[in-house]
Amino acid sequence: MAAVSSVPARPAARSRRRPSSVSAVSWGLLRWGTIALALLAVLVPFFWLVSTSFKREVDYLADPPRFLVENWTLAGYETLFSRNDLGHFFLNSVVVTLASTALAVTLGSLAAYTLARARLPFKLNGALAFWMLLTRMYPAIATAIPYFLIIRDLQLLDTRWALIVTYTAFNLPFVVWLMIGFFEEVPAELERAAMIDGCGAWQRFTRIVLPISGPALVATAILSAILAWNEFLFAVMLTRTEAKTLPVVMAGFITDKGMLWDQMTALGVVTVLPVLLFALAVQRYLVRGLTLGAVKE
Amino acid sequence: MASVEFVHVSKRYGRVEAVSDLSLRIADGEFMTLVGPSGCGKSTTLNMLAGLDEVSAGEILIDDEAVTGMPASERDIAMVFQSYALYPHMSVRDNLGFALKVHGEAKAAIAAKVDRAAAMLGIADLLDRKPRQLSGGQRQRVALGRALVREPRLFLLDEPLSNLDAKLRVQMRAELRLLFDRLETTVVFVTHDQAEAMTLSDRVAIFDRGVVQQVGTPMELYDAPANTFVAGFLGSPPMTFLEATVADGAAGPMLAGEGFALAAPAPRDRLRRGQPVVVGIRPEDIEVSRDAAGHPAATAISLVEPMGSTTIVYAPLGGKLIAIETDKGTDLAPGDPIGIGVPPDRLHLFDPETGRSLSA
Numbered sequence: 001m002a003a004v005s006s007v008p009a010r011p012a013a014r015s016r017r018r019p020s021s022v023s024a025v026s027w028g029l030l031r032w033g034t035i036a037l038a039l040l041a042v043l044v045p046f047f048w049l050v051s052t053s054f055k056r057e058v059d060y061l062a063d064p065p066r067f068l069v070e071n072w073t074l075a076g077y078e079t080l081f082s083r084n085d086l087g088h089f090f091l092n093s094v095v096v097t098l099a100s101t102a103l104a105v106t107l108g109s110l111a112a113y114t115l116a117r118a119r120l121p122f123k124l125n126g127a128l129a130f131w132m133l134l135t136r137m138y139p140a141i142a143t144a145i146p147y148f149l150i151i152r153d154l155q156l157l158d159t160r161w162a163l164i165v166t167y168t169a170f171n172l173p174f175v176v177w178l179m180i181g182f183f184e185e186v187p188a189e190l191e192r193a194a195m196i197d198g199c200g201a202w203q204r205f206t207r208i209v210l211p212i213s214g215p216a217l218v219a220t221a222i223l224s225a226i227l228a229w230n231e232f233l234f235a236v237m238l239t240r241t242e243a244k245t246l247p248v249v250m251a252g253f254i255t256d257k258g259m260l261w262d263q264m265t266a267l268g269v270v271t272v273l274p275v276l277l278f279a280l281a282v283q284r285y286l287v288r289g290l291t292l293g294a295v296k297e
Numbered sequence: 298m299a300s301v302e303f304v305h306v307s308k309r310y311g312r313v314e315a316v317s318d319l320s321l322r323i324a325d326g327e328f329m330t331l332v333g334p335s336g337c338g339k340s341t342t343l344n345m346l347a348g349l350d351e352v353s354a355g356e357i358l359i360d361d362e363a364v365t366g367m368p369a370s371e372r373d374i375a376m377v378f379q380s381y382a383l384y385p386h387m388s389v390r391d392n393l394g395f396a397l398k399v400h401g402e403a404k405a406a407i408a409a410k411v412d413r414a415a416a417m418l419g420i421a422d423l424l425d426r427k428p429r430q431l432s433g434g435q436r437q438r439v440a441l442g443r444a445l446v447r448e449p450r451l452f453l454l455d456e457p458l459s460n461l462d463a464k465l466r467v468q469m470r471a472e473l474r475l476l477f478d479r480l481e482t483t484v485v486f487v488t489h490d491q492a493e494a495m496t497l498s499d500r501v502a503i504f505d506r507g508v509v510q511q512v513g514t515p516m517e518l519y520d521a522p523a524n525t526f527v528a529g530f531l532g533s534p535p536m537t538f539l540e541a542t543v544a545d546g547a548a549g550p551m552l553a554g555e556g557f558a559l560a561a562p563a564p565r566d567r568l569r570r571g572q573p574v575v576v577g578i579r580p581e582d583i584e585v586s587r588d589a590a591g592h593p594a595a596t597a598i599s600l601v602e603p604m605g606s607t608t609i610v611y612a613p614l615g616g617k618l619i620a621i622e623t624d625k626g627t628d629l630a631p632g633d634p635i636g637i638g639v640p641p642d643r644l645h646l647f648d649p650e651t652g653r654s655l656s657a
């Protein structure tokens with residue numbers, strides 16, 4: 001009996017192995033193919049931006065487009081830095097980004113802690129959290145005109161404060177939602193232990209919960225900062241000359257006389273660089289923060 | 298040093314009554330164990346005492362002072378959690394010193410106390426590690442150390458040994474007892490393990506479904522259980538319960554059941570003829586007779602379990618499998634016919650309706 005049943009089993013096993021090696025190859029192709037496509041989609045425009053910033057006008061306007069040229073130039077950068085007060089606008093971007101991120105992360109994690117831990121009456125926890133998310137569910141442009149009028153009446157037009165307040169508001173719901181998730185992962189017994197050890201709510205938050213949530217806070221802060229750094233719509237609407245941020249300056253190279261591609265792409269590179277360096281520096285935290293709670297220790 | 302008193306304390310979670318009308322006094326310096334099966338309200342009781350949960354009704358007194366509404370942070374209580382709840386971002390040293398730091402003690406004083414507690418628990422060489430670099434047993438010691446450092450007036454321990462493997466658990470049990478003997482502080486210890494309750498405690502409170510069944514020293518509870526729950530909970534292997542009826546015998550009243558008859562314990566005047574009773578028999582109280590023929594409680598061995606220091610044999614009686622403790626050198630084997638005898642004063646009688654002891 002055993003011999004009989006083992007005979008058909010063997011070819012079946014072999015035929016099972018063969019398609020699996022074929023499918024392993026095709027899986028590999030699919031996987032690397034997908035990765036390659038994704039990289040192309042991200043890197044080609046970036047390559048185009050960087051290379052254009054170093055091209056002469058004849059080369060970047062050439063038709064058909066030239067990917068690689070013989071004469072590279074720094075002319076775009078020279079004009080950019082000599083004709084614009086770039087330092088001022090760069091500082092605007094930095095201040096607005098840092099301030100709004102700090103505010104959003106501070107206020108947002110406080111709110112998130114309350115929503116994650118306190119039992120508010122009338123099931124308010126869920127309602128409040130959802131309400132925050134609601135503010136991100138319509139296109140921001142829908143509120144542009146009333147928002148502009150409010151900022152104008154507050155005499156904040158063309159000030160850094162206008163953008164700081166705006167970006168803080170943009171980022172708050174996002175920070176709150178991310179941090180609620182992280183705080184809920186902090187074991188309740190840790191906080192009970194801290195209570196026993198003499199901590200009130202504030203000390204539990206600052207000495208236990210926040211330090212444990214460090215990677216999550218960093219990840220959230222990075223994402224907030226990137227959003228603030230890149231924001232264009234409200235920046236162009238609420239600033240004119242003094243408080244312009246880099247994206248607004250960049251858009252200024254679209255003039256009625258034509259597109260100043262060299263300066264625009266040079267500024268593009270200048271704008272991307274700090275974020276790129278920053279992201280590389282904190283990459284470790286970013287990955288750890290975003291996967292926090294996914295794996296139990 | 299503190300005394301504790303629960304005065305008609307209840308705790309409800311919605312419709313669930315986790316603790317019902319608990320009244321219990323714990324003396325200064327006493328080691329009191331709350332024991333019972335999972336979900337019987339032990340942790341809830343401890344948490345109410347710690348101030349982590351509010352009472353639904355009644356009052357808790359510490360040192361004769363009502364603590365209702367007093368936050369946990371002000372009760373001067375230390376607690377060891379089942380999960381240990383060590384702060385993962387702090388070194389062992391910082392874990393131990395955290396409460397003192399929160400209370401604003403001087404750095405030098407904290408360091409001295411931490412070193413002393415670490416030495417006491419044998420974890421001095423672990424002080425610079427993070428909790429995730431420790432084994433289960435080491436974490437458990439750190440959790441204990443965190444409580445010791447505080448020198449609180451009251452220690453609460455919620456199943457501190459249940460995450461350890463069996464061997465370590467028995468070893469830590471003895472160490473705990475020695476430690477708290479030395480400290481002379483009041484301890485409230487929660488466990489579901491009857492052996493821990495028996496070996497550690499000055500007194501034990503046995504819980505079932507939120508209600509305290511009996512309070513007393515381990516031996517009081519073991520020798521004179523108030524009901525079948527207490528009788529069955531303490532002891533391993535547990536007491537066997539047989540259904541029987543009071544009947545007349547040649548030498549006085551007998552307890553007769555399916556296939557057995559045993560002489561009733563004194564005082565016998567409280568037993569009516571025909572009264573149904575539940576007879577409780579502990580494994581170590583049984584006298585085995587090899588002379589089974591004509592024995593009033595004859596049966597045959599079905600299973601032999603050598604435990605090392607003793608051997609437990611099982612035999613069917615009265616519709617149950619009765620556990621019998623014998624010497625380790627016994628030559629009893631499955632199939633051997635035996636007669637079962639119990640000295641009348643070792644029998645426990647219970648009311649079949651209420652489960653209450655008829656001996657009291």
Ligand SMILES: Nc1ncnc2c1ncn2[C@@H]1O[C@H](COP(=O)(O)OP(=O)(O)O)[C@@H](O)[C@H]1O
Pocket residue numbers: 310313314315333334335336337338339340341342
């Ligand atoms: N936070 C809570 N919400 C609802 N029910 C709870 C809560 N905590 C405990 N209970 C219930 O109360 C009862 C007692 O729980 P507990 O005191 O934890 O038991 P144990 O004796 O195992 O420690 C259980 O039925 C449990 O389900």
Ligand SMILES: [Mg+2]
Pocket residue numbers: 336339340341
């Ligand atoms: Mg429990």
